[in-house]
Each structure stands twice: as structure tokens, then as C-alpha cells.
Amino acid sequence: MKTSNQLLLLGMLSALPVTVPVADAARPDTSKWECKSCPVEQGWSGSVDVGAGNVSDKSAAFGEYNGLFRNGGFLVGDGAMQFRGPDAYYWNIYASDLGLDTRKLNAEGGRQGRYKLLLGYEQFAHRISDTSMTPFLGVGGASLTLPPGFPGATTAAMPLAASLQRMEINQDRKRSMIGASWMPANNWEYSFNYRHETRDATKRIAGSFFVYAARLIEPVEYHTDQMDIAASYTGGRLQAKLAYSVARFRNDNDALTWQNPFAVPAAPGALSGQLALAPDNQFHQVLASAGYQFSERTRVSADIAWGRMTQNQAFPASTLNAGLAVPALPASSLDGRADTLDANLKLTSALTQRLRLSAIFVHNERDNQTPRNSYPSVSTDMFLGIPRTNLPYSFTDDKLKLSADYRLTARTKLAAGYDQDRRKRTLQEVGTTDEDTVWGKISTRFTDKVDMTLKLAHGERKGSNYEPVPGGVRPPENPLLRKYYMANRDRDSAGLRIDFAATDAINVGFGAESSKDDYSDSAIGLTSGRDRSLNADVTWIVTEQTSLHLFANREEIKSTQRGSQAFSIPDWTGENKDTIDTVGIGVKHAAIKDKLDIGADYMVSRAKRDIKVETGAANPAFPTVSASVDSLKLYADYRLKDNVSLVGSYWYEDFDSSNWMLEGVAAGTIPNVLTFGEQTPRYRVNVVRFAVRYRF
Amino acid sequence: MTITKPLLAALLCGFALSVGLNTRGAAAADAPAPPSQGTAYTDNGADTCLMCHAAWPYPILPIFKTKHGQRDDPRSPFARSPGTPFAGLQCETCHGPGAKHAGSGDKNAINSHKPTSFLPPEERSKVCLGCHENNARTGWHASTHENNGIACTDCHRLHVERDPVRATASQPQVCYKCHRKTRAEYNLPSVHPVRAGTISCSDCHSPHGSTSDGMLVKPTVNQTCFTCHAEKRGPFLWEHAPAAENCTICHHPHGSVYHARLKKNPPLLCQQCHTVSGHPAVARTPAGLPGGSAGASGFLLAGGCINCHSQVHGSNHPSGVKLMR
Known part of the structure; x- marks a missing residue:
């Protein structure tokens, strides 16, 4: 269906008859509603937690995001405060984890209904690895050098025992935020928000010389500024918004240079290499949105956003190998530009009390205007290659979603829909894919205590001819390959949900989902996928003082792919199967009414990934990739006085994992790859926290 | 533990039977008068309601520490000087005319906003949208949540000092009530920092409606990811x-x-x-x-x-x- 037809259909739907809104109850005389019993308070109120805690063991995996990566003591600092003053002046201030490297402090204030101020500071500590080792010097900088004794022909010939140093890979984000909004009249609001973020420290990367590679540390010194301004209008039937946003990313490091740890006789000039790091970029976007209520039963809403991504960072040199005579580059920088257009139009109309129709049209476009040029190419600083022309990819995605829901009885509702998704890609193997999906759903209340919902869907995706890209990958891909995100595909999915109120105090929920993908036209590449899950939840109000919550989930994700070592018909198969089991229980208990509250949460997660690669030869199976978590949290709140409590918690977590990509792989295990010798994470950590909570 | 086609067929038959029974039952039964709220307001507004509800097991008074309880904002339910048609009706701004409920004590004579209410979700949400259908909520109608019978108060709690779904650390627990598979996914070893309470679901998803796949805050997946991963843009x-x-x-x-x-x-x-x-x-x-x-x-x-x-x-x-x- 062409876009014009889709719009025509939406237009026809919008012309459907509408009904007159039902009159609301007459507004009463409220002049004598004094609200004398309303406990409206002015001034400051809130609570502050101050205390201390201890982490038993140092672990980057345990403290990956929570700030508890060090062993030893830490300060507890949390709070929630609010101010209510005359004339609707107010402040809400929230602080959490002030004693950790992951901390937040946010404040909102102003005069309610007139203007609002927002202030915030947030810090995120991301611990990536504390078991990695490297012989490189200058970690964290833009130039990595090697100590004496390098290079070596293989990792075995390198003086690793004397040169490896343990290092920590981590990133810290710091965000400062300021914002304001102003409501000069009832219907209008103007807002401004600005966020500045810095990211410091390091992350993993790698560099290679032909088949000799080294895992490297990339310096991270990123700065991102994000600013949004908006004006919005909210009238009786019309809501509208006009906004502009700009995001600017800067990287203090243009490139990472590293000394080649391998002696490569075939290319004696390949002494060091250089990786381009993330270039500075900008994104500007203008957005307009509106919603209009034609009647109580018919509504239309629309958004449109024009954006432009630009990137013009100076190119690094084609090679650091002084022995290679490289032709001049066609430009000193990319002058990269991609325009985006995102629009949607949604119409929903209740034709009758029982029947509602909706139609949604969505258009997303990334039009890459980056100039195409032929670039001289150097293969890993060793050999001159043939010049290559860049492929600035563009995408267009048009979706039409039509649906109807019909209330069959007071207890049963039916819904059905048709989704069409047309994607166009440039400079890729498939120019256009069309996916059509039909779905149906029934929600019914079997009895007063049992609700069930079942949804079934079937989708078919067909693409235009699968053809090699002129000037694309060299040497070419196997002609039997069908890249899975563009390949013809049938997808069947089903979802079932049952909620059962066993008693007034016990609620049981059950869910099952299944999705199956069939890429029957793909001889090479992904050929099938399947995702199945079962879950159950139980909430039980045992007594007025005690409540219980249990949950369990099992999910299996399986896929099959085929390849060809002979670059011909398929001669090997790869199977991947993830199995994820999670069980948890939580209990809350008012041990002493209005005095002591206690609780516990226990969660067990077992996840594994089984991989089989069949070539026809007798291969042993890959060891299972696995991760297991046992987590117990206990907490208590003991009220010493009306406004003072002692709060305490204990957290025990045991994590174990195995991953054959890392296990047994020391820095020098692979002859031609110098790795970090990183170990799979394992930890057993205890955390205790005690604090005094003061309420005011 | 697999879902087989026979099982699906059996479930479909079960649903069909349920529909048939429900349809027949609806036609044949001597239908009692449906619950209704009435159109008369109380005589004294909140002072009438609080005669019973001030000491209610479910604490309601913290609403006076929230924006809804602000008396000097002309848009607020408790506004002294109402500036909008919905403002100043105190408890009855959100719960509707309460005279019938106050007189009878019948829980089906008031909009409790609970999932067990006699009112369907769209009617419960309509009250909220009367004031809040602006900015991020213009797309609520026919959104995934609305289509699945979710009402505003299924996620939001208004009588507490801080709504758990609006706090980063507690929001995921609200979402997991329905998105159970997602809770399991966030206990895997490689995750975004939701379990740590550093970010929450609404940093990426727009629960009030979005036409992007997965109800994202930005029009596309990548634009959403670039809000934190700008270096990959x-x-x-x-x-x-x-x-x-x-x-x-x-x-x-x-x-x-x-x-x-x-x-x-x-x-x-x-x-x-x-x-x-x-x-x-x-x-x-x-x-x-x-x-x-x-x-x-x-x-x-x-x-x-x-x-x-x-x-x-x-x-x-x-x-x-x-x-x-």
C-alpha cells in the first residue's frame, strides 16, 4: 500500500460519524466546602537517613552499577524532603546513596501552577572488570607503549610474566541538570532543560596487525550536552507542542595509538597502529505534536520531528607506517550528515459503545547525505589495499497499524488488527522488505475471579531481490546468505495471561508466551528462532500484618544458523539455546504494630547458554556458558520514637559464572592474540547497612 | 513446558466456550441494575469524606503533601479558588459525585479507581485525562497500555507522598507486576542498571503512549539509545x-x-x-x-x-x- 493510500484511509476513518459528548454532572456550589478536616501542612517535612554500612569483599561484578564495588565501610545518606509554603510555593528534594560513587540529588521547586525549577546531579559508577591485565604502559591515555622485551613473534615470546599489570576497567558518568518551566496562562507552558554529562575512565577495545591482535584499553573522556526547549498548549480539545532539542557529543581523544607487541617480519614497518575513536557529533531536532478530541469518542494525534545528525571530525592518518606511500585522502574530514524524519498520525474512534477502531501510520526515515568518496585503504598498517568507497546507509520505515476492538459482552472483549511494515534500505542486499501481520486477541472474565487474555499473531516478511551491493563487501558474501534482519521470515506468536483471585487475600497470575521465526528461504545465515516463556506470580495477604509475594519465570530462547566452510552449500550448523530460570519470594511483616517492620526478599536466577556447532566431524560440545545468582535481602525498620527510627538491612549475594570465551585464557594463551587474561566473574558478598531515620 | 498447538487449540476452544456462555448468560439472566455512581455531590466535600476515611486502613491523608492536595493552585482538586472546571471539587474531583456513596456506604457508588471498581479502565482513566491529557499523554488513546485495559491508577498511587512509579528505584517493581519476563531478564549477568536502581524503565519507554516499537521515548530505537550512548551516533x-x-x-x-x-x-x-x-x-x-x-x-x-x-x-x-x- 502506498503512503498516499494509507493517508487516504486515515482520512476516510476520520470522516466517520462522531457522537456528542455526554454531559457531566452539574458542578455543585463549593463555596461552603471548607476542607476543615484536611491536614494541610506548611513548612518543611520529610525524612533523612544517616548511617554507615560495610561491604565484605571487593568485586567489580557485584558493584558493577550499584557503587558497592569496594570492600570496607561506606556512609549512608538518603533523604526525601519537601517544602510547602503559602501561595503554592514548594520544593521536593530527593537524595540517594550520597555516600557512594553512585549518588543522586534532585530538586524540584517553584510555585505550583506558575513556574517550576529543576536541579539535579547524578553520578553513575560503572565497574567493568577488575581481573584484567595488560603489559601496555599509559593505560587511560591516548598512547599505549610497551616495556623493553617487546615485540615478540608470538605471545609466548613476550616477557609477559614480568610486564603484566592488573588494571581496572571502569567508567564514571557525572550528570548535572537544570530545567525550568513557566506557565504564564492556564493553557500554555514553556520549558527548558539542559543536561551536561561527562564520562571518564576506560573501556575495552582491540587492535590488530593482520592476524596478530591485542586487546587494548581505550581512554574515555566524553562530554555530552543536551538541551531541550518546548512550548506546549493544552486547550479543551486541542493539545499541541513545539520543541527543539540539540545534543552535542565531544570526545577529548581523537585516536588511540598503540605499539605493536608482535614482530611481523612480513611488514617490518608495522610498528604501531592507530584506532579512530568516537568522533564528535551533533544532533538537532525540531518536533511538533498535537492531539485533537473531535468528540468524546473520536480523537486524532500526530507527531512530526525533523532531525539532522552531523559529524565532521578530522580523519586520522591512513597509516602510521612510514614505509607505505599512501595516496592523498579525498577530504580531510567526512562532512557526514544524516537527516531524520519521524512522523506519525493516529486516529481512534469509538463507532458505537461496543466497537472502537484505530488507525496508526508511522514514518521513520534516516536519509544519509554523507558524501561518497573513494578512500585509499591500508590494511592494518601493513599493506596498501584497493581504494574503497564508503557506503552511507539510508533507511525508511513505513508502518500502518489498523485495529478494532469489540466488547462482545460485559465480560468479553475481542480485538483484531492488521500491521503492515515496509522498510527500504539503500546500499544493502535487499532494497525493500514488506511485512504483514495479522493478530487477534480475546480478553474474557470467565468468572468473577478469573480473567484471561489470549493473543495470537502471524506475520510474513518478504523482501525484494537479494542482490550483492555494488562496491560492497570484498570478497563477496556467500550468495546463499540471507541476512536475518532483511530475510524472508514467517513469525507466529502467542501469549496467554490468566489472573485468578483465589480468595480475597490471594491473587495468582500465570503467563505464557511463545514466538517462532522461520527463515525458510535462508540456506545460509539464521534459519530459525524460537522464544518460549512461562511465568507465575502469587501475592498473598496472609494477615493484616503479613504479606507474601512469589514469582517464577522460565524462558527458553533457541536459534539455528547455517554456514558454509566450502563457500558453497551449507556444511555446518550452529545452535544456540538460552535457558533462564528465576524464582523469588518476598515477605513483609509488621512484627510489632507501629513499632517494628521487617521483611525479606530472596531471589534465585539460573541462566545458561548451550552452543552446538555441527560440522559432520566428531566435535566435543562447547562447555555451557552459565550464570547463577542467589540473592537474599533482609530489612527492618524499628521505630524508637514517633519521629526517629533505626533502619537496617543485610544483603547477601552469591554469583557464579562460567564462559569458555574467558576461562583458561591467560594473556598469552592464544599465540597471536594478546588478551587481558580476564576471568569470569564470581563473588560472594555481604553488605550490611544501619542508619538512623529522622522524620520531620 | 512447551506450548504445543493442541494446547493452543484447547485454549481457543475454552475461550470460545467462555464467550458463548458469557453471551448466553448475559442475554438470559435477569440483569440487576448495573452499579452507578449517581450525579449528586456531597454537601461538604472532603469534610464529608474524611468523616469515615480519615482513619481508613489505606492511608489517604498523605495526599495533602502532594501536588493534588495543594490548596493554592487553582488547577488542583483541593483549590480554594478553582480555576478550571475540574478543580476544587476536592475528593470528588477524582472520585466523582459522592453523595450516593456517602449516604449508602455502597462501594459501587463511587469511583474507587481500584482495579476492582465497577467502572471499566477507560472510565477510570478519563477522570485523570480531564486534567492531564497534555504533553506526553497526547498519545495515550489507542496506546498499548490503553488497549490492554490499563488505567492510570493501575500504576500510579496518588495518596502517598511519593508515587513509587515516579521514583527511579521503585518504578521497575510496578512495571514487573505485568512485565514478568522482563523482571527475569533484569536478573541476568549483562543488563542495563535497572536492578541497581540507577535507571528505570521510563528512561527508555514512554508508558503513556508512543508509536515506536516498544513504546520508546524517542521515535526510533537508535535515537533512544543515543540519549545515553551518544558516541555511537x-x-x-x-x-x-x-x-x-x-x-x-x-x-x-x-x-x-x-x-x-x-x-x-x-x-x-x-x-x-x-x-x-x-x-x-x-x-x-x-x-x-x-x-x-x-x-x-x-x-x-x-x-x-x-x-x-x-x-x-x-x-x-x-x-x-x-x-x-
């Missing part, structure tokens, strides 16, 4: 086509068994699309593990393909066509 000289199109082609947005939320371990992940004659086409078997018959393989271990092709999100290096510089 580009455009790059040498783009990796799936990375430029949609991050979820390779990454699972919630959690994965393997590093960086990748859907598969390299090299199998990469070999779904890269089959060039030579090393990309070779089946990597356990023979390449340490101690294996082929010796420890750099194509399989540590980063696998990433050991050399490290610039998988794109490269700005003139010699980076293979994403190796």
Missing part, C-alpha cells in the same frame, strides 16, 4: 549497517547471558551475516578452546571476532573499512 565514515539501523539487531535491550547484552556469543553472532570465504565462513568448534586439538583460537576466545574487528559500531578511520581501525 555518527554518522561514521564506515558504518556497520545493522548498527546504524537498529541496535537491537545484535543487542538485547534488557539483559543477556553474555557480555554487552549481545544476543549470541561471537563468532556465531557475527556469522549470521558474515560468510565471506576464508575465516568468517569457518565453523568454530571446541577444538579451538584452550587445550583443544586446534589450539587456542583467537577467532573464538576472548573477544572472538572483536579481537580484530573492534569498531563494530562504526569507524571514522580512512583505513577502517573492515572496522579494524
Whole structure:
């Protein structure tokens, strides 16, 4: 269906008859509603937690995001405060984890209904690895050098025992935020928000010389500024918004240079290499949105956003190998530009009390205007290659979603829909894919205590001819390959949900989902996928003082792919199967009414990934990739006085994992790859926290 | 524990039977008068309601510490000087005319906003949208949540000092009530920091409606990801086509068994699309593990393909066509 037809259909739907809104109850005389019993308070109120805690063991995996990566003591600092003053002046201030490297402090204030101020500071500590080792010097900088004794022909010939140093890979984000909004009249609001973020420290990367590679540390010194301004209008039937946003990313490091740890006789000039790091970029976007209520039963809403991504960072040199005579580059920088257009139009109309129709049209476009040029190419600083022309990819995605829901009885509702998704890609193997999906759903209340919902869907995706890209990958891909995100595909999915109120105090929920993908036209590449899950939840109000919550989930994700070592018909198969089991229980208990509250949460997660690669030869199976978590949290709140409590918690977590990509792989295990010798994470950590909570 | 076609067929039959029974029952039964709220307001507003509800087991008075309880905002339910049609009706702004309920004590004579209310979800949400259908909520109608019978108060709590769904650390627990599979995914070893309470679901998702897949806060997946991962925006000289199109082609947005939320371990992940004659086409078997018959393989271990092709999100290096510089 062409876009014009889709719009025509939406237009026809919008012309459907509408009904007159039902009159609301007459507004009463409220002049004598004094609200004398309303406990409206002015001034400051809130609570502050101050205390201390201890982490038993140092672990980057345990403290990956929570700030508890060090062993030893830490300060507890949390709070929630609010101010209510005359004339609707107010402040809400929230602080959490002030004693950790992951901390937040946010404040909102102003005069309610007139203007609002927002202030915030947030810090995120991301611990990536504390078991990695490297012989490189200058970690964290833009130039990595090697100590004496390098290079070596293989990792075995390198003086690793004397040169490896343990290092920590981590990133810290710091965000400062300021914002304001102003409501000069009832219907209008103007807002401004600005966020500045810095990211410091390091992350993993790698560099290679032909088949000799080294895992490297990339310096991270990123700065991102994000600013949004908006004006919005909210009238009786019309809501509208006009906004502009700009995001600017800067990287203090243009490139990472590293000394080649391998002696490569075939290319004696390949002494060091250089990786381009993330270039500075900008994104500007203008957005307009509106919603209009034609009647109580018919509504239309629309958004449109024009954006432009630009990137013009100076190119690094084609090679650091002084022995290679490289032709001049066609430009000193990319002058990269991609325009985006995102629009949607949604119409929903209740034709009758029982029947509602909706139609949604969505258009997303990334039009890459980056100039195409032929670039001289150097293969890993060793050999001159043939010049290559860049492929600035563009995408267009048009979706039409039509649906109807019909209330069959007071207890049963039916819904059905048709989704069409047309994607166009440039400079890729498939120019256009069309996916059509039909779905149906029934929600019914079997009895007063049992609700069930079942949804079934079937989708078919067909693409235009699968053809090699002129000037694309060299040497070419196997002609039997069908890249899975563009390949013809049938997808069947089903979802079932049952909620059962066993008693007034016990609620049981059950869910099952299944999705199956069939890429029957793909001889090479992904050929099938399947995702199945079962879950159950139980909430039980045992007594007025005690409540219980249990949950369990099992999910299996399986896929099959085929390849060809002979670059011909398929001669090997790869199977991947993830199995994820999670069980948890939580209990809350008012041990002493209005005095002591206690609780516990226990969660067990077992996840594994089984991989089989069949070539026809007798291969042993890959060891299972696995991760297991046992987590117990206990907490208590003991009220010493009306406004003072002692709060305490204990957290025990045991994590174990195995991953054959890392296990047994020391820095020098692979002859031609110098790795970090990183170990799979394992930890057993205890955390205790005690604090005094003061309420005011 | 698999869902088989016979099971699905049985379930469909069960549903059909239920529909039939419900339809027949609805037609045949002597239908009692449906619950209704009435149209008369109380005589004294909140003072009438609080005669019973001030000491209610479910504490309601903290609402006076929230914006809804602000008396000096003309838009507020408790406004002294109402400035909008809905303002100043105190409890009855949200719960509707309460005279019938106050007189009878009948819980079906008031909009309790609870899931057990006699009012359907759309009627319960309509009250909220009367004031809040602005900015981010213009797309609520026909959104995924609205279509699935979710009412505003299924997620929001208004009588507490701080609504749990509006606080980063507590929001996921609210979402997990329905999104149970997602809770399990966030207990996997490679996740976004939701379990740590650092970010929450609404940093990426727009629960009040969005036309993007997955109800995202931005129009596309990648624009959403770039709000935190701006360094991957580009455009790059040498783009990796799936990375430029949609991050979820390779990454699972919630959690994965393997590093960086990748859907598969390299090299199998990469070999779904890269089959060039030579090393990309070779089946990597356990023979390449340490101690294996082929010796420890750099194509399989540590980063696998990433050991050399490290610039998988794109490269700005003139010699980076293979994403190796």
C-alpha cells in the first residue's frame, strides 16, 4: 500500500460519524466546602537517613552499577524532603546513596501552577572488570607503549610474566541538570532543560596487525550536552507542542595509538597502529505534536520531528607506517550528515459503545547525505589495499497499524488488527522488505475471579531481490546468505495471561508466551528462532500484618544458523539455546504494630547458554556458558520514637559464572592474540547497612 | 513446558466456550441494575469524606503533601479558588459525585479507581485525562497500555507522598507486576542498571503512549539509545549497517547471558551475516578452546571476532573499512 493510500484511509476513518459528548454532572456550589478536616501542612517535612554500612569483599561484578564495588565501610545518606509554603510555593528534594560513587540529588521547586525549577546531579559508577591485565604502559591515555622485551613473534615470546599489570576497567558518568518551566496562562507552558554529562575512565577495545591482535584499553573522556526547549498548549480539545532539542557529543581523544607487541617480519614497518575513536557529533531536532478530541469518542494525534545528525571530525592518518606511500585522502574530514524524519498520525474512534477502531501510520526515515568518496585503504598498517568507497546507509520505515476492538459482552472483549511494515534500505542486499501481520486477541472474565487474555499473531516478511551491493563487501558474501534482519521470515506468536483471585487475600497470575521465526528461504545465515516463556506470580495477604509475594519465570530462547566452510552449500550448523530460570519470594511483616517492620526478599536466577556447532566431524560440545545468582535481602525498620527510627538491612549475594570465551585464557594463551587474561566473574558478598531515620 | 498447538487449540476452544456462555448468560439472566455512581455531590466535600476515611486502613491523608492536595493552585482538586472546571471539587474531583456513596456506604457508588471498581479502565482513566491529557499523554488513546485495559491508577498511587512509579528505584517493581519476563531478564549477568536502581524503565519507554516499537521515548530505537550512548551516533565514515539501523539487531535491550547484552556469543553472532570465504565462513568448534586439538583460537576466545574487528559500531578511520581501525 502506498503512503498516499494509507493517508487516504486515515482520512476516510476520520470522516466517520462522531457522537456528542455526554454531559457531566452539574458542578455543585463549593463555596461552603471548607476542607476543615484536611491536614494541610506548611513548612518543611520529610525524612533523612544517616548511617554507615560495610561491604565484605571487593568485586567489580557485584558493584558493577550499584557503587558497592569496594570492600570496607561506606556512609549512608538518603533523604526525601519537601517544602510547602503559602501561595503554592514548594520544593521536593530527593537524595540517594550520597555516600557512594553512585549518588543522586534532585530538586524540584517553584510555585505550583506558575513556574517550576529543576536541579539535579547524578553520578553513575560503572565497574567493568577488575581481573584484567595488560603489559601496555599509559593505560587511560591516548598512547599505549610497551616495556623493553617487546615485540615478540608470538605471545609466548613476550616477557609477559614480568610486564603484566592488573588494571581496572571502569567508567564514571557525572550528570548535572537544570530545567525550568513557566506557565504564564492556564493553557500554555514553556520549558527548558539542559543536561551536561561527562564520562571518564576506560573501556575495552582491540587492535590488530593482520592476524596478530591485542586487546587494548581505550581512554574515555566524553562530554555530552543536551538541551531541550518546548512550548506546549493544552486547550479543551486541542493539545499541541513545539520543541527543539540539540545534543552535542565531544570526545577529548581523537585516536588511540598503540605499539605493536608482535614482530611481523612480513611488514617490518608495522610498528604501531592507530584506532579512530568516537568522533564528535551533533544532533538537532525540531518536533511538533498535537492531539485533537473531535468528540468524546473520536480523537486524532500526530507527531512530526525533523532531525539532522552531523559529524565532521578530522580523519586520522591512513597509516602510521612510514614505509607505505599512501595516496592523498579525498577530504580531510567526512562532512557526514544524516537527516531524520519521524512522523506519525493516529486516529481512534469509538463507532458505537461496543466497537472502537484505530488507525496508526508511522514514518521513520534516516536519509544519509554523507558524501561518497573513494578512500585509499591500508590494511592494518601493513599493506596498501584497493581504494574503497564508503557506503552511507539510508533507511525508511513505513508502518500502518489498523485495529478494532469489540466488547462482545460485559465480560468479553475481542480485538483484531492488521500491521503492515515496509522498510527500504539503500546500499544493502535487499532494497525493500514488506511485512504483514495479522493478530487477534480475546480478553474474557470467565468468572468473577478469573480473567484471561489470549493473543495470537502471524506475520510474513518478504523482501525484494537479494542482490550483492555494488562496491560492497570484498570478497563477496556467500550468495546463499540471507541476512536475518532483511530475510524472508514467517513469525507466529502467542501469549496467554490468566489472573485468578483465589480468595480475597490471594491473587495468582500465570503467563505464557511463545514466538517462532522461520527463515525458510535462508540456506545460509539464521534459519530459525524460537522464544518460549512461562511465568507465575502469587501475592498473598496472609494477615493484616503479613504479606507474601512469589514469582517464577522460565524462558527458553533457541536459534539455528547455517554456514558454509566450502563457500558453497551449507556444511555446518550452529545452535544456540538460552535457558533462564528465576524464582523469588518476598515477605513483609509488621512484627510489632507501629513499632517494628521487617521483611525479606530472596531471589534465585539460573541462566545458561548451550552452543552446538555441527560440522559432520566428531566435535566435543562447547562447555555451557552459565550464570547463577542467589540473592537474599533482609530489612527492618524499628521505630524508637514517633519521629526517629533505626533502619537496617543485610544483603547477601552469591554469583557464579562460567564462559569458555574467558576461562583458561591467560594473556598469552592464544599465540597471536594478546588478551587481558580476564576471568569470569564470581563473588560472594555481604553488605550490611544501619542508619538512623529522622522524620520531620 | 512447551506450548504445543493442541494446547493452543484447547485454549481457543475454552475461550470460545467462555464467550458463548458469557453471551448466553448475559442475554438470559435477569440483569440487576448495573452499579452507578449517581450525579449528586456531597454537601461538604472532603469534610464529608474524611468523616469515615480519615482513619481508613489505606492511608489517604498523605495526599495533602502532594501536588493534588495543594490548596493554592487553582488547577488542583483541593483549590480554594478553582480555576478550571475540574478543580476544587476536592475528593470528588477524582472520585466523582459522592453523595450516593456517602449516604449508602455502597462501594459501587463511587469511583474507587481500584482495579476492582465497577467502572471499566477507560472510565477510570478519563477522570485523570480531564486534567492531564497534555504533553506526553497526547498519545495515550489507542496506546498499548490503553488497549490492554490499563488505567492510570493501575500504576500510579496518588495518596502517598511519593508515587513509587515516579521514583527511579521503585518504578521497575510496578512495571514487573505485568512485565514478568522482563523482571527475569533484569536478573541476568549483562543488563542495563535497572536492578541497581540507577535507571528505570521510563528512561527508555514512554508508558503513556508512543508509536515506536516498544513504546520508546524517542521515535526510533537508535535515537533512544543515543540519549545515553551518544558516541555511537555518527554518522561514521564506515558504518556497520545493522548498527546504524537498529541496535537491537545484535543487542538485547534488557539483559543477556553474555557480555554487552549481545544476543549470541561471537563468532556465531557475527556469522549470521558474515560468510565471506576464508575465516568468517569457518565453523568454530571446541577444538579451538584452550587445550583443544586446534589450539587456542583467537577467532573464538576472548573477544572472538572483536579481537580484530573492534569498531563494530562504526569507524571514522580512512583505513577502517573492515572496522579494524
